[in-house]
Amino acid sequence: MEKPGKILELDGISAESVEAHWGLYEAYCKKYNEVMGKLESADRGAANQIYSEYRGLREMLTFAIGGIKNHEVYFNNLSANGGEPSDQIAEQLTKDLGGVDDFITELKAAGMAARGWAFLAWDWQWMRLDLHIGDAQNTFPVWNASPIIALDVYEHAYIADYSTARPKYIEAFIRNLDWNAINETWAGIQATHEALRQ
Numbered sequence: 001m002e003k004p005g006k007i008l009e010l011d012g013i014s015a016e017s018v019e020a021h022w023g024l025y026e027a028y029c030k031k032y033n034e035v036m037g038k039l040e041s042a043d044r045g046a047a048n049q050i051y052s053e054y055r056g057l058r059e060m061l062t063f064a065i066g067g068i069k070n071h072e073v074y075f076n077n078l079s080a081n082g083g084e085p086s087d088q089i090a091e092q093l094t095k096d097l098g099g100v101d102d103f104i105t106e107l108k109a110a111g112m113a114a115r116g117w118a119f120l121a122w123d124w125q126w127m128r129l130d131l132h133i134g135d136a137q138n139t140f141p142v143w144n145a146s147p148i149i150a151l152d153v154y155e156h157a158y159i160a161d162y163s164t165a166r167p168k169y170i171e172a173f174i175r176n177l178d179w180n181a182i183n184e185t186w187a188g189i190q191a192t193h194e195a196l197r198q
Contacts, residue, residue: 001025001072006079012172013078017160024156025075028067028137035061059138066137070117073150076185079178086183088190096129104174106131111153111170120149122189148185149177 003022008015039057047054085093085100097103103120110118114133121132123145134140140147151173158169 001075004075006081006178007075009080010078010172010176011080012161012175013158013169014161017158020160021071021152021157022075025068025071028064028071032061032064032068035064062138063136066134066140070134070137070140070147070150070152073119073147074152076181077149077178078173078176079181080176082176082178083180083183085179086186089183089186092129092186097131103129103131107149107151107174108167108170111151111173112166114151114153116152116154118151118153119147121145121147122186127193146189148182148189 007018007022010018035057039054039061042054042057043052044054046052049055090100093100093103097106107118107120110131110133115135116137117134117140119132119134119140120129121142122129123142125144129148130145132140132142132145151170153166153170155164158166158172161172162169
């Protein structure tokens with residue numbers, strides 16, 4: 001993923017903080033490639049659930065993949081000029097979470113409750129939007145659900161701007177939600193849903 005310029009001009013989240021955060025995302029990409037290289041020569045015959053090189057590499061691979069994908073959703077959802085929720089996603093948020101304002105209240109609570117991540121995701125099996133938390137890069141997914149919004153609440157996301165004041169950072173994140181990108185993601189989910197019904 002190329003760094004989008006829109007994330008360097010946020011309201012309440014400094015360009016310096018974003019640059020440092022982006023560096024962590026790039027480190028996950030590098031680590032993924034490193035682990036994949038080591039995995040090629042790992043001894044499959046020695047694999048076991050207590051300790052083995054293969055187990056360790058597979059576990060670290062999921063952590064790196066989570067670090068990549070979670071951050072890609074996170075950065076894609078940020079912009080100082082992000083528009084408003086579309087009628088379509090607002091309608092679904094009303095149906096499933098009580099409305100846009102109620103969703104924001106839930107997102108703030110999820111962000112405070114999580115140790116690492118809070119997600120708004122579409123559940124393909126239950127056909128609804130819901131909020132999920134993840135305590136590490138690899139503790140989401142909820143199976144058969146697609147993340148739409150990813151809120152990173154690890155300290156690295158906000159400590160440079162807000163010290164330990166996580167609520168202020170969450171407020172800034174919400175002010176900078178790129179609803180144009182979110183609306184686009186939601187439209188893609190709707191189109192896929194329609195295609196699957198045919």
